[in-house]
Amino acid sequence: DGGITQSPKYLFRKEGQNVTLSCEQNLNHDAMYWYRQDPGQGLRLIYYSQIVNDFQKGDIAEGYSVSREKKESFPLTVTSAQKNPTAFYLCASTLSRRGELFFGEGSRLTVL
Amino acid sequence: QKEVEQNSGPLSVPEGAIASLNCTYSDRVSQSFFWYRQYSGKSPELIMSIYSNGDKEDGRFTAQLNKASQYVSLLIRDSQPSDSATYLCAVTYAGGTSYGKLTFGQGTILTVHP
Numbered sequence: 001d002g003g004i005t006q007s008p009k010y011l012f013r014k015e016g017q018n019v020t021l022s023c024e025q026n027l028n029h030d031a032m033y034w035y036r037q038d039p040g041q042g043l044r045l046i047y048y049s050q051i052v053n054d055f056q057k058g059d060i061a062e063g064y065s066v067s068r069e070k071k072e073s074f075p076l077t078v079t080s081a082q083k084n085p086t087a088f089y090l091c092a093s094t095l096s097r098r099g100e101l102f103f104g105e106g107s108r109l110t111v112l
Numbered sequence: 113q114k115e116v117e118q119n120s121g122p123l124s125v126p127e128g129a130i131a132s133l134n135c136t137y138s139d140r141v142s143q144s145f146f147w148y149r150q151y152s153g154k155s156p157e158l159i160m161s162i163y164s165n166g167d168k169e170d171g172r173f174t175a176q177l178n179k180a181s182q183y184v185s186l187l188i189r190d191s192q193p194s195d196s197a198t199y200l201c202a203v204t205y206a207g208g209t210s211y212g213k214l215t216f217g218q219g220t221i222l223t224v225h226p
Contacts, residue, residue: 033213042116042200042216043156058213090155098163099144099204101214103155 004104023091118217135201
């Protein structure tokens with residue numbers, strides 16, 4: 001089945017640690033995105049990539065980094081510079097320039 | 113700053129009624145509009161997309177777009193308890209370098225009670 005796989009689903013981090021969230025898609029979509037959702041809030045764009053080896057900052061990129069070495073993969077690193085990393089992280093992809101996004105199941109990060 | 117505004121609710125309707133969810137957006141250039149449904153603890157699921165003025169129907173769902181008023185709505189007919197979720201309105205440009213860069217509203221919580 002085609003889809004977007006995020007891992008891990010739940011992650012606990014100590015303050016000062018970097019963590020990497022995985023996102024893999026087998027939909028052959030060119031564009032991939034990372035969003036963050038806080039409780040009771042909408043989604044906010046962290047980073048996006050529309051082509052391999054290229055990515056752009058979204059609205060809240062500070063404290064995050066990404067890479068896009070393969071079309072299928074778009075990992076997100078939450079660095080120790082991110083002051084409030086506890087959130088629900090959602091990876092998405094699209095094939096269409098009309099922008100319909102399809103989401104993975106999400107990764108819930110908690111900082112202890 | 114592009115903004116998308118929704119009533120956070122909660123909106124409570126009885127089973128079988130019509131639920132009406134509303135969304136306004138600030139950027140007149142916006143061209144693609146989406147409604148996502150998100151169950152508690154889950155990721156958003158695309159349920160409707162609309163690109164031109166007027167109504168678009170898909171089963172029990174109808175999306176309505178009025179670009180002059182910068183307003184998009186979602187009607188759910190014959191509401192069921194399984195429709196209870198948060199509904200997110202999202203807006204983006206079509207094409208160019210911005211495709212897929214959705215701006216989301218904060219979501220409206222819908223509760224359908226038996």
